Amino acid sequence: MTGDHKTTDPLQPHSHEPNPAPPGDDPTFQFVGADGRSHPVTVAELRGLPEVSVPNCYIVSTGHGTSGPFTFTGATLLAVVQAFCAEPWTEVEVISADGFGNRVYATELRKPDSAGPILLAYAMDGQLLNCAQGLVRLIVPSERDDALRQVKWVSEVRVVGEKRP
Ligand SMILES: Nc1nc2c(c(=O)[nH]1)N[C@H]1C(S)=C(S)[C@@H](COP(=O)(O)O)O[C@H]1N2
Numbered sequence: 001m002t003g004d005h006k007t008t009d010p011l012q013p014h015s016h017e018p019n020p021a022p023p024g025d026d027p028t029f030q031f032v033g034a035d036g037r038s039h040p041v042t043v044a045e046l047r048g049l050p051e052v053s054v055p056n057c058y059i060v061s062t063g064h065g066t067s068g069p070f071t072f073t074g075a076t077l078l079a080v081v082q083a084f085c086a087e088p089w090t091e092v093e094v095i096s097a098d099g100f101g102n103r104v105y106a107t108e109l110r111k112p113d114s115a116g117p118i119l120l121a122y123a124m125d126g127q128l129l130n131c132a133q134g135l136v137r138l139i140v141p142s143e144r145d146d147a148l149r150q151v152k153w154v155s156e157v158r159v160v161g162e163k164r165p
C-alpha cells in the first residue's frame, strides 16, 4: 500500500486521521448487486427492514481518543444484502462519499461477533445520525481500535458475487 491517499483504493484505508468535513447531507446510498445493477436506498427503506440496536459500541479515534459507549440502531448489513440481492455473494464493499471504505465478508455477517452484528446504522442513542455523525454509518461492533471500519457517510454498498473458476 502506498502512502499517497489521493490515489489509493478506498478499500485500503488511506489514513487514520478522520475526515472532519462531511461530504454532503443526503443519506441515500447506491446499492450495487452482485449482478452489477444499482439502485438508490433511502433511510426510509432501511427503516423498513427489521430494526436492530447494538449497545456498548465505541469509536476509537486514532490520536483523538475514544467516544462511547453508544447504542447504534439500524438494519444489519446482512438484512440489507438479503433484501436487495438474490445472487450468491461472498463479500460486501461499503464505500463513503469521501473515498473511505471497508470490505466485509459474508462469514462475518452470517456468524456475527459476540459484540453484535454489523449494522448500517441510521441512529445513535435514539436520535437519527446527523451529518457530522455520518448520516448512514457502517458499525462494526467488534472493532475496538482505529475505527477504520466505522465508515461514515455510506454512499455505496457493493455486493461481490461468488467468483467462479
Ligand atoms: N467516511 C469516513 N468514515 C470514517 C473516516 C473518514 O475519514 N471518512 N474516518 C474513520 C476514522 S480513522 C475514525 S477514527 C472515525 C472517527 O469517527 P468519529 O468522527 O465518530 O469520532 O471514523 C472513521 N470513519
Ligand SMILES: [Mo]
Residues within 6 Å of the ligand: 016, 017, 018, 060, 061, 062, 146, 147, 148
Ligand atoms: Mo481512526
